[in-house]
Amino acid sequence: MKHNWNIPFSRRKLMTGASAALATTAIYGTLGPKKAWAQSIQRGGTITLSVPGPVSDLDPHKVVSHESYPATFHIYSALTRIGSDFNAEPELAESWSTNDGGKTWIFKLFENAKFHNGRAVTAEDVKFSLERVLDEKISPRGFSSIGPIKSVSAKDRYTVEIELTTTYVDLPVDLGGIYPRIVDRETVDQIATVPNGSGPFKLASWEPTGNTVLTANKEYHINGEDGRPLPYIDSLRIVPIKEPSSEFAALQSGAIDVMLQLPFDIIPEAQNNASINVSATASGYHSISLHQKPTFSLPNDNAHLLKDIRVRQAIAHAINRPALLKLAIGGFGTVGNDQPIPPSHVYGHTGLEPRSFDIEKGKQLLAEAGVEPGTRLILHTTAGRPGLLEHGLAVREMAKAIGLDIAVDAIDISRYWTDIEYRAPMYMDNWGARQTINASIKPFYETGGGNNTAGYSDPVLDAVLNQAESEPDFSSRKALYNQAMEMISESAVTIIPYFKGYYIAMNKSVGGVSAHPMTYMWLDRAHKKA
Amino acid sequence: MRTKRLDANGLSVGVVTGFTLFLLKRVVGSILVLVAISMILMGIIQFMPGDAVDMLLRGISPDAVNPEVREALRRDLGLDLPVWHQYWNWISGLAQGDFGQSYTLKVPVGPIIFSRLASSLILAVPAIIFMIVLGIGLGVLAALSANSPLDGAIQLISLVAIAMPAFLVGSLFLYVFAVKLHWIPAAFNAVDISLFNTWETITFFFTALIFPCLTIAAETVAHVLRQTRASMVEEMKLNYVRAALLRGLPQGYVIFNHVLRNALLPAITVIAINVGYVLGGVIVVEFVFSYPGIGNLMLTAILTRDIPTMLGTMLVISAGYVLANFVADILYSILNPRIRLS
Numbered sequence: 001m002k003h004n005w006n007i008p009f010s011r012r013k014l015m016t017g018a019s020a021a022l023a024t025t026a027i028y029g030t031l032g033p034k035k036a037w038a039q040s041i042q043r044g045g046t047i048t049l050s051v052p053g054p055v056s057d058l059d060p061h062k063v064v065s066h067e068s069y070p071a072t073f074h075i076y077s078a079l080t081r082i083g084s085d086f087n088a089e090p091e092l093a094e095s096w097s098t099n100d101g102g103k104t105w106i107f108k109l110f111e112n113a114k115f116h117n118g119r120a121v122t123a124e125d126v127k128f129s130l131e132r133v134l135d136e137k138i139s140p141r142g143f144s145s146i147g148p149i150k151s152v153s154a155k156d157r158y159t160v161e162i163e164l165t166t167t168y169v170d171l172p173v174d175l176g177g178i179y180p181r182i183v184d185r186e187t188v189d190q191i192a193t194v195p196n197g198s199g200p201f202k203l204a205s206w207e208p209t210g211n212t213v214l215t216a217n218k219e220y221h222i223n224g225e226d227g228r229p230l231p232y233i234d235s236l237r238i239v240p241i242k243e244p245s246s247e248f249a250a251l252q253s254g255a256i257d258v259m260l261q262l263p264f265d266i267i268p269e270a271q272n273n274a275s276i277n278v279s280a281t282a283s284g285y286h287s288i289s290l291h292q293k294p295t296f297s298l299p300n301d302n303a304h305l306l307k308d309i310r311v312r313q314a315i316a317h318a319i320n321r322p323a324l325l326k327l328a329i330g331g332f333g334t335v336g337n338d339q340p341i342p343p344s345h346v347y348g349h350t351g352l353e354p355r356s357f358d359i360e361k362g363k364q365l366l367a368e369a370g371v372e373p374g375t376r377l378i379l380h381t382t383a384g385r386p387g388l389l390e391h392g393l394a395v396r397e398m399a400k401a402i403g404l405d406i407a408v409d410a411i412d413i414s415r416y417w418t419d420i421e422y423r424a425p426m427y428m429d430n431w432g433a434r435q436t437i438n439a440s441i442k443p444f445y446e447t448g449g450g451n452n453t454a455g456y457s458d459p460v461l462d463a464v465l466n467q468a469e470s471e472p473d474f475s476s477r478k479a480l481y482n483q484a485m486e487m488i489s490e491s492a493v494t495i496i497p498y499f500k501g502y503y504i505a506m507n508k509s510v511g512g513v514s515a516h517p518m519t520y521m522w523l524d525r526a527h528k529k530a
Numbered sequence: 531m532r533t534k535r536l537d538a539n540g541l542s543v544g545v546v547t548g549f550t551l552f553l554l555k556r557v558v559g560s561i562l563v564l565v566a567i568s569m570i571l572m573g574i575i576q577f578m579p580g581d582a583v584d585m586l587l588r589g590i591s592p593d594a595v596n597p598e599v600r601e602a603l604r605r606d607l608g609l610d611l612p613v614w615h616q617y618w619n620w621i622s623g624l625a626q627g628d629f630g631q632s633y634t635l636k637v638p639v640g641p642i643i644f645s646r647l648a649s650s651l652i653l654a655v656p657a658i659i660f661m662i663v664l665g666i667g668l669g670v671l672a673a674l675s676a677n678s679p680l681d682g683a684i685q686l687i688s689l690v691a692i693a694m695p696a697f698l699v700g701s702l703f704l705y706v707f708a709v710k711l712h713w714i715p716a717a718f719n720a721v722d723i724s725l726f727n728t729w730e731t732i733t734f735f736f737t738a739l740i741f742p743c744l745t746i747a748a749e750t751v752a753h754v755l756r757q758t759r760a761s762m763v764e765e766m767k768l769n770y771v772r773a774a775l776l777r778g779l780p781q782g783y784v785i786f787n788h789v790l791r792n793a794l795l796p797a798i799t800v801i802a803i804n805v806g807y808v809l810g811g812v813i814v815v816e817f818v819f820s821y822p823g824i825g826n827l828m829l830t831a832i833l834t835r836d837i838p839t840m841l842g843t844m845l846v847i848s849a850g851y852v853l854a855n856f857v858a859d860i861l862y863s864i865l866n867p868r869i870r871l872s
Contacts, residue, residue, distance in 0.1 A: 053830065054830065064586055064588075064634075136596055136599050137603070140586065140587055140595065140603070141587070141589070208632070208635040208637055208642055209826070209827050210822045211719055237722065239719050239720045239820075240820070241717040242820065243818060245704075246704060246818065246819065247716075247717060247820075249704055249705070249709045250708075250716040250720050250820075252716070253715065253716050255715045255717060414579075414832060415580065417584075417585070417589065418579050418580025418584045418585065418588065419579045419580065421588070422592055422593075448593055448594060449591065449594065450590050450591055451590070451591060451594075
């Protein structure tokens with residue numbers, strides 16, 4: 001088995017990888033003359049995308065499942081689109097600006113953008129849509145993900161003003177996320193089954209729990225490399241295939257063209273297949289949360305010890321990170337340092353080294369904490385996400401070296417998110433990348449944060465995060481976030497031994513598709529190669 | 531047996547055959563069983579961890595969710611009502627043919643269930659036919675050649691079929707016939723049948739769908755085969771068979787008109803049980819072959835705690851079991867009238 005020990009995480013490095021370069025080139029046309037590239041595009045045809053589950057939501061403000069994003073992203077446009085470098089690119093907004101350092105924002109809309117029913121997209125639609133997302137009862141998952149918005153107003157037919165509660169420079173990026181899609185305010189009552197968006201594709205058919213078919217929106221307002229409206233293909237089929245080996249077999253046989261997510265154990269086979277391209281990027285991490293306020297306790301579990309920073313750090317020292325990376329996800333990632341931002345990120349802390357693999361140090365910390373050899377802890381994990389069970393078993397074995405007896409309790413995925421996550425004393429979790437530095441850190445570590453997996457609370461850290469969020473100057477902001485990363489890593493409330501790679505696979509006949517660090521899938525520039 | 535029904539004055543008001551009574555009892559019994567199953571299903575669901583709102587809010591810390599929002603969402607779905615009230619709402623709707631509205635899809639559940647059921651029956655019906663024809667046929671063949679090499683070979687194959695779970699057989703078929711030979715699609719829902727002409731559709735049906743059908747049928751054929759063989763062998767040892775043969779009746783006549791008829795009684799029970807197994811096997815096979823049937827629908831509903839879809843799919847599958855047992859009872863009574871008399 002061939003292991004890729006260093007995922008090309010930076011965009012520059014990404015482009016050195018053959019497959020990634022091909023995909024990146026195809027999407028943005030950054031390499032080679034555009035004209036020549038445009039000539040290789042073959043318009044028309046259908047691309048079939050496989051996803052692990054069916055498209056279950058067509059309302060972009062209520063969407064729950066990851067598998068539904070390819071539908072909602074292509075049916076509905078947002079003001080911006082988040083690029084592979086985490087920068088905002090124009091989508092419905094032609095341009096945006098702020099005159100006060102980031103507290104009030106003006107977005108100018110493309111005047112030729114239309115909904116699928118032919119009506120122009122206006123500032124009133126943007127106002128309606130963002131206010132709908134901000135309603136927690138309508139969008140319980142989305143309302144806190146679109147920045148500190150105080151009010152939205154339509155200044156004229158194509159100009160939107162957004163006032164924030166605090167200075168916040170990442171608003172344009174947040175507005176390209178999952179939820180702030182712009183819907184038609186006049187047809188919103190039919191949104192669950194008859195969506196009317198302004199995206200590059202229109203809904204042709206939707207079989208709930210089955211296949212979804214989208215057709216090209218010939219009136220889409222953004223042009224391709226050949227000067228004609230995107231998308232290049234005529235239709236897009238989204239097909240749910242639950243079993244990954246069946247999914248990969250379907251890709252090999254040509255029944256599908258693109259696979260949304262390539263499991264780690266299939267990556268080597270895909271990379272060695274002459275008819276398949278693999279595209280990779282960094283995206284997210286696996287973590288062990290050491291909960292400070294668990295909602296339940298189990299017999300024979302000494303979970304109270306996890307409140308002691310020395311015990312948490314001892315466990316972190318017991319982990320051989322390169323070995324764990326290889327055992328859990330086949331080496332398809334990079335070593336982590338117990339905080340959620342990889343060094344290759346624009347805000348990455350390159351000076352923060354991974355905690356050393358040091359058994360003696362681990363034993364010493366446990367002794368100082370008064371922990372007897374053979375003390376038992378229970379680690380909850382699940383086989384329902386690739387690598388998490390292997391990760392847990394490897395940690396169990398590694399912890400024996402410092403005298404801890406960690407029992408692994410593998411929980412079925414159907415109850416993991418309702419019974420274990422945010423609740424268990426020690427459990428594993430799986431996270432994808434977030435669109436902004438703020439969204440990647442603050443909800444996970446601020447007191448009472450929406451994704452505070454360890455129930456952690458540190459008023460000093462809260463103050464640093466609040467200050468960083470509203471700091472407009474990049475250097476000062478980066479310094480503050482680096483300070484936060486050091487505090488998080490030191491606390492060891494979430495042990496993050498590695499950052500994952502995200503891999504997609506496609507037939508070599510397909511161009512214009514690449515792995516996006518947010519695991520988003522854009523297919524408006526996808527095409528069959530000429 | 532014929533039962534004379536008399537009015538208060540002792541006058542005859544009609545005649546009901548014993549068989550009709552037997553049939554009525556079985557119909558009423560089956561309906562009661564289904565009602566009991568529906569209650570049990572509703573009860574089991576209450577013990578499942580989390581509900582549709584928990585699944586909707588998964589990934590968000592419970593501490594960060596406004597309790598009022600959580601309650602409002604639960605109220606919208608009727609999850610705040612007592613269990614008996616939820617059950618009554620569901621069962622009274624069902625009595626009028628309304629399976630309810632999916633919590634996650636926001637569309638009526640009934641049409642989805644019956645559309646998926648039709649897809650599943652495309653796999654299940656041929657699998658049941660395979661089970662009956664091959665199971666009884668091979669069982670008779672094995673019994674007639676008992677203790678011969680042919681019998682040994684059939685028994686060995688049947689043991690292998692029983693020992694191999696459906697997901698393994700299906701995965702093997704997929705690997706060989708989809709990945710290596712490209713004869714069948716690796717994921718059936720990736721095939722766009724709307725692009726096929728009539729001939730291609732027929733070809734697809736007989737060439738590709740045969741594999742999931744065989745996957746479901748493999749184990750059940752073995753069960754029926756083994757039961758048929760055992761019953762036949764025991765039956766052929768009985769004196770009446772020997773007497774019939776000594777009287778000069780043709781062997782084929784004796785076997786097919788007497789031995790097989792009696793040997794089929796226990797086989798029918800096994801077939802009825804295995805019809806239920808086929809309905810369960812469809813779930814596994816649909817998963818392996820990514821086939822859009824009722825099993826896949828049920829799995830998705832369980833993962834999202836979509837109670838109306840869960841209840842609807844489970845009840846339909848349960849109804850399949852009940853129907854299979856009902857048919858078995860009827861066949862039993864036809865083959866052995868003593869059963870309905872008792």
